[in-house]
Amino acid sequence: MTTSNQNSYHTDTIVARATAAGVGAIAVVRVSGPSAIKLTDELLKMAVIDKPTHTAHLRTLYDEDGVMDEALITIFKGSKSYTGEDTVEVSVHGSEYIVSRVLKAFIRKGARLAEPGEFTQRAFLNGKLDLAQAEAVADLITSEHRIAHDLALKQLKGGFSKDIATLRDRLLHFTSLVELELDFAEEDVEFASRSELKLLVELIQSEVVSLRDSFALGNVIKKGLALVLAGRPNAGKSTLFNSLLNEDRAIVSEIAGTTRDAIEAQLNFEGFMLRLIDTAGIREATDVIEQEGIARTFSHVEKAGATMYLLDMGSCSLADAEQDLSMLKQKTSRVWVVCNKMDLAVTVSQQAWIDMVEAMGLEEPWFVSARDKVSVQALRLALESRFMGGLADVGDQTVVTNVRHAESLNHCAIEMQQVLDGMVSGLSGDLLAFHLREGIRALSGITGEIGVDEILGSIFSKFCIGK
Numbered sequence: 001m002t003t004s005n006q007n008s009y010h011t012d013t014i015v016a017r018a019t020a021a022g023v024g025a026i027a028v029v030r031v032s033g034p035s036a037i038k039l040t041d042e043l044l045k046m047a048v049i050d051k052p053t054h055t056a057h058l059r060t061l062y063d064e065d066g067v068m069d070e071a072l073i074t075i076f077k078g079s080k081s082y083t084g085e086d087t088v089e090v091s092v093h094g095s096e097y098i099v100s101r102v103l104k105a106f107i108r109k110g111a112r113l114a115e116p117g118e119f120t121q122r123a124f125l126n127g128k129l130d131l132a133q134a135e136a137v138a139d140l141i142t143s144e145h146r147i148a149h150d151l152a153l154k155q156l157k158g159g160f161s162k163d164i165a166t167l168r169d170r171l172l173h174f175t176s177l178v179e180l181e182l183d184f185a186e187e188d189v190e191f192a193s194r195s196e197l198k199l200l201v202e203l204i205q206s207e208v209v210s211l212r213d214s215f216a217l218g219n220v221i222k223k224g225l226a227l228v229l230a231g232r233p234n235a236g237k238s239t240l241f242n243s244l245l246n247e248d249r250a251i252v253s254e255i256a257g258t259t260r261d262a263i264e265a266q267l268n269f270e271g272f273m274l275r276l277i278d279t280a281g282i283r284e285a286t287d288v289i290e291q292e293g294i295a296r297t298f299s300h301v302e303k304a305g306a307t308m309y310l311l312d313m314g315s316c317s318l319a320d321a322e323q324d325l326s327m328l329k330q331k332t333s334r335v336w337v338v339c340n341k342m343d344l345a346v347t348v349s350q351q352a353w354i355d356m357v358e359a360m361g362l363e364e365p366w367f368v369s370a371r372d373k374v375s376v377q378a379l380r381l382a383l384e385s386r387f388m389g390g391l392a393d394v395g396d397q398t399v400v401t402n403v404r405h406a407e408s409l410n411h412c413a414i415e416m417q418q419v420l421d422g423m424v425s426g427l428s429g430d431l432l433a434f435h436l437r438e439g440i441r442a443l444s445g446i447t448g449e450i451g452v453d454e455i456l457g458s459i460f461s462k463f464c465i466g467k
């Protein structure tokens with residue numbers, strides 16, 4: 001027997017289909033655990049257990065009823081596999097019937113059906129991935145567009161984990177010095193220079209805060225930017241909504257106040273997606289249902305990443321638009337102006353609109369005819385470049401895309417603030433150490449390492465005090 005999973009955390013062997021359900025050319029069943037190779041051999045006439053790791057073998061698979069399929073058996077031994085334990089990938093023909101028969105055969109031999117994410121969980125427990133990387137695997141599988149995919153891939157490679165580990169190690173060093181002082185309390189020594197500690201904590205505080213704040217962007221990349229279409233009744237919001245989506249989703253009519261409830265749809269671009277939200281037109285409504293619709297429009301504007309304010313060039317005056325825009329600016333920081341119905345006879349020139357919008361400190365307005373495909377296509381491109389412009393520096397920057405990470409970073413930032421405040425107010429060494437330790441624990445939580453033991457380890461490895 002040559003299985004080699006001494007470092008494995010688990011004693012049982014798990015099995016599951018690794019490819020999506022449904023008919024396909026092939027389907028892969030994955031088996032992981034100490035008996036993965038032995039159980040596979042029990043379904044074969046020619047053993048693979050003595051073959052080297054990372055090799056593939058064509059074999060016939062049997063159960064008690066006879067031949068199940070011709071299969072390609074790939075073996076990964078011990079620490080060299082994804083999970084860090086013996087793993088076999090059995091590629092069979094992609095029929096539901098074959099897959100379920102193979103799964104049953106493994107289960108009858110003693111394997112257990114894996115829980116969701118259990119292969120990756122094992123990879124984490126066996127030290128193959130840290131928690132942030134394990135979460136990146138989930139992100140990678142579900143990424144729907146290029147930028148989200150790039151970020152997940154980067155996180156999987158460990159870039160984010162390295163940033164966190166660097167911050168944590170620096171903090172760890174100082175914490176061990178502060179803790180060491182506690183052991184020499186009577187002698188009144190100061191191993192950790194307070195001015196250096198203050199500089200370090202300030203630096204960490206600012207890095208942690210900027211990482212935490214990148215989550216706003218990370219979330220947009222992962223979930224899509226919510227973009228609200230707002231404006232007066234009949235401005236053409238629903239028309240533009242339909243044209244951008246290229247489908248007849250929202251009701252369009254010349255009756256002002258057509259849209260009551262907000263409608264949301266996903267608009268895909270090559271690198272990212274938008275969640276486009278059509279809303280009820282804003283006006284002084286007397287009807288209660290319409291009033292409720294307008295209240296909802298404002299609540300969408302407040303929550304969304306950006307708002308497109310649509311105006312009807314055929315009937316809207318500069319003053320009316322200005323009034324709406326100042327109201328919107330109080331509710332959201334990102335308003336984009338779209339001057340619609342440019343096909344109609346207008347009284348206000350394009351330049352006058354541009355000047356007004358610029359004077360309000362907003363980005364340059366767009367001119368469209370929501371009913372015209374070519375014009376809407378141009379708007380689509382303009383939207384893409386304005387959005388991508390905002391993402392220009394994402395390339396090398398670390399962007400937090402996971403809410404758990406954002407919360408841990410926030411926790412760390414709060415603890416660092418406590419340390420800084422404590423240093424001003426003369427907080428005792430043990431309380432400073434407590435907050436430092438909490439900060440380390442928050443950072444360690446991101447990658448899944450335990451903080452306190454590391455502090456002890458750091459103290460003992462760096463200092464030979466001989467006591």
Ligand SMILES: Nc1nc2c(ncn2[C@@H]2O[C@H](COP(=O)(O)OP(=O)(O)OP(=O)(O)O)[C@@H](O)[C@H]2O)c(=O)[nH]1
Nearest residue numbers: 233234235236237238239253257258259281369370
């Ligand atoms: N000429 C012209 N008419 C347009 C254009 N866009 C929309 N319309 C017309 O304007 C009217 C109102 O359009 P809607 O899309 O329903 O307007 P809305 O902003 O959703 O209106 P509410 O839902 O009532 O707030 C309809 O008759 C549309 O056909 C355009 O670019 N040019």
Ligand SMILES: [Mg+2]
Nearest residue numbers: 237238258259
């Ligand atoms: Mg509408």
